[in-house]
Amino acid sequence: MLVVLVVINVIAFPGFLSITVKDGHLFGSIIDILRNGAPMLIIAIGMTLVIATRGIDLSVGAVCAISGAVACSIILGSSDPGSITTVATAVAVAVVIALVLGLWNGFLVSVIGIQPIIATLVLMTAGRGIAMLITEGQILTVNSPPFKAIGSGFALGVPIAVLIAAVIFAVAALLTRRTALGMLIEAVGINPEASRQAGVRARGLLFAVYTFCALCAAIAGLILTANQTAADANNTGLFIELDAILAVVIGGTSLAGGRYSLVGTLVGALVIQTLVTTVYTVGISPIVTMVFKAAVVTAVCLLQSPATTAAIGRWRRRLAPRVAVEVAS
Template identity: 55%
Template sequence: MTTIFKNRLFWPALILVVMLGINAFTSNQFITIKDGHLFGSLIDILRGSAPLILVALGMTLVIATGGIDLSVGSVMAISGAVACLLISDLDNQNSLSGVFIAIGAAILVSLAAGLWNGTLVAVVGIQPIIATLILMVAGRGLAQLFTEGQIINVQSGPYSALASGFFLTLPIALLIAAAAVGLTVLLTRRTALGLLLESVGGSPTASRLAGIGARRITIMTYVVAGAFAGLAGLIASADIKSADSISAGNLIELDAILAVVIGGTALIGGRFSIIGTVLGAVIIQTLRVTVVAIGIPAEANLLFKSVVVVALCLSQSPEFRAKVFGRFKSRPAAEKVGVPA
């Protein structure tokens, strides 16, 4: 039992269960079946978590190598802008081939954005926070250039299905995120890739001396982060059936970093946890829904969110737990020998 309490994911998982319990109590329909599909508050939370899960997955891999990616929100905006722009030019916006071409083009642009970041960091040698800050600013400007500063609306059933469609009773957006998680876990935990990522993040110099292609691995992580951010941008734009290059993905990089931290990944690089990141992303989305469910004013949402995140981070700190719980454990022993506690 003590081992369970010491697990870094125990307290985040407990907080998630508590918040889901609150939603189950306050929601009229927590989970139900309607028209052959799963509906309810729980499904809305999981579906709403999909873009953040995708972005946080890429962020986890980047942070594992000792980097950071502040441009994921802008890449989301670019991806949505490219897809919606191409779909809006179609004679038939419900054409599957046309929609697939638009999605493919958006993903290619996202991959190129990730390659740009990776090249600046691994080849040119620019600090990750500066290299990705460049695309964070320029990328959103590029998205606005694509859309000419306008919101591009689309009326495409196949495209909107990315966010609102169902397959095998489950939301397609959730299935996309689950597939990305499964593939990432498979590659990082069933092959040597995970160990290589941790070695590059732990000590880039030592990994290079050991013959590990640190530059290639670093570039690869930024490319994957770009691809996942592009997918998230497609889901986000499909959800509102339009491309809003100004607000799309705005500040999602901060939520992604929070999800990574909650999941127990070390921000200095090295140790990382994919499952922990997914748990962190779902917690953040559940927190958004729970705040509304319990009637907290919208003005206090961010403050409430910050308090919960701080509490989660403190609960995961071995030093903090040792100081707090160790103090309570020492009192009975002190009282037995007559020493004031």
Template identity: 85%
Template sequence: MIRLVTSRLFWPVAMLVVLFAINVIAFPGFFHLEIKDGHLFGSLVDILRNGAPTMIVAVGMTLVIATRGIDLSVGAVCAISGALACSIILGSPDPGSLSTVAVAVAVSLVVSVVLGLWNGTLVALLGIQPIIATLILMTAGRGVAMLITEGQILTVNSPPFKALGSGFLLGIPIAVILAAVIFAAAALLTRQTALGMLIESVGINPEASRQAGVRARGLLIGVYIFSAVCAGIAGLVLTANQTAADANNTGLFIELDAILAVVIGGTSLAGGRYSLAGTLVGALVIQTLITTVYTVGIPPIATMVFKAAVVVAVCLLQSPRTSAAIRSWRHRAVATGPQAVA
């Protein structure tokens, strides 16, 4: 039991359970799922679908933070990606064509790669602090998105594009499937190969990893590119869900939610060891908290306050002092006798 409590995943999962319990009390049908027209509906499905963009961005953010970095530009990349896609679709003679949407998505993702390469170059090759390097794109990116949309909200009428945000595949929301695929791909690449260990080594000690033969610069650039691609995909999902590109509001503050999800999941901002499973739980905690605020009837403007409260609570429970106190209690219980341990 002591080992379970000291696990970094214990408190985020416990917080998620508490939020579920509050929702069940306020709305007894919270866990109810039903199939309408072959599609799965329910509060849990809504949480997964609405939280998918944050989850996608948080996966990329986890790897960046594991290298002792940070990416503040993901919200701006979301806006640029969505603005590009909508402008291409609107400029096409056939906005509802699947090929048009495919071109728009491909161009948006290629530009996301370029933006990630820009961040990675500033951090890995020029040695600029990650928070400053990505702050540059965070600041300029919204302006770039505004230039693409010419300061307007671009509304599109394209069923294939809309399906990215609100469509279903085999009864499951496409946004959820995209998030699951990205999470699974990241987990397989980093945990079933040596890539994860190399990322952690760079985060723990970049100089030592370089001397050990790890190509830290190339690894850093790759991580920032992956983060930008995740942000680009999230931007497409957000824009498709709204069927409009809003350069000012698309992906606004999503970088903060992603960082919160990573921190709640137990990944240290100091770099090194990370947990993709923890990030998944953290993203679910954040989205469930938002849903709880609406369910209970609390004004939405108070959401940020409750997010801060949850983060503070989880971080305090995960802190080294708390873990040390639990271990100390365990040692005293062992010294007292077997019955106390049980």
């Protein structure tokens, strides 16, 4: 799917794959896709681990809005908005608040025993209201070059947002695939009760994945807010949870829990962002983008359904004897 989208873009716009260097910075359609897709990829990484535990987090968009609102309100309330210390403090406070929200989701799911979709729906609903209270219903515009650099700045010629996403992806991959953490997360997702009886502390793992997902949402929210240089409680991170879930599903992570793939999530995020870019490149109305996303979700869910899996299995079993006979003859 990703290759097909790239081919369509190359046909519609021959310079799609070209990358230019201006003032030591990389520019081009590919760089734009990576930069614009970085916030969604960051959230999708956290969402992957949550879905691997047979859960889901619908509150990430609200957490994005809250983190952006907190950071901008602190910067605006400072006497020196352009100070690196002020920006660092604002970012730190926003991240800490997001961690608390992640712990709250983990508490509702692992301790109280509320279904994840309901537990996170609570924060999804209330989160926008909290962000509105922080901003007092206004769009907070900030003029802080250090803060703006988080969303639209460059380092070593590469967008800072892309570097942040790469670091988070690398850390998540190392922690889950180079240690036993990934296996424990899959065990909890496959069978929570069996993993508990085997000595796996499922409650602690659920706290960890929901807190990490909230952390990813906070970082993505800071990038989105910094790119706009304004905190918009109504629109920051709006529907980004759906894009993140779609990226995870496209990447092959099972919605039933257990099996997950961070590399697949990366490819899924690139597919979604490239799809959005393709819509603009070809000249299709951006409103139709949601229709394409819906079609992709439907196709992927059908492919992952038990009925489809069983049908493919029956087809393979019927085909195997024929292949064996042809090979023997």
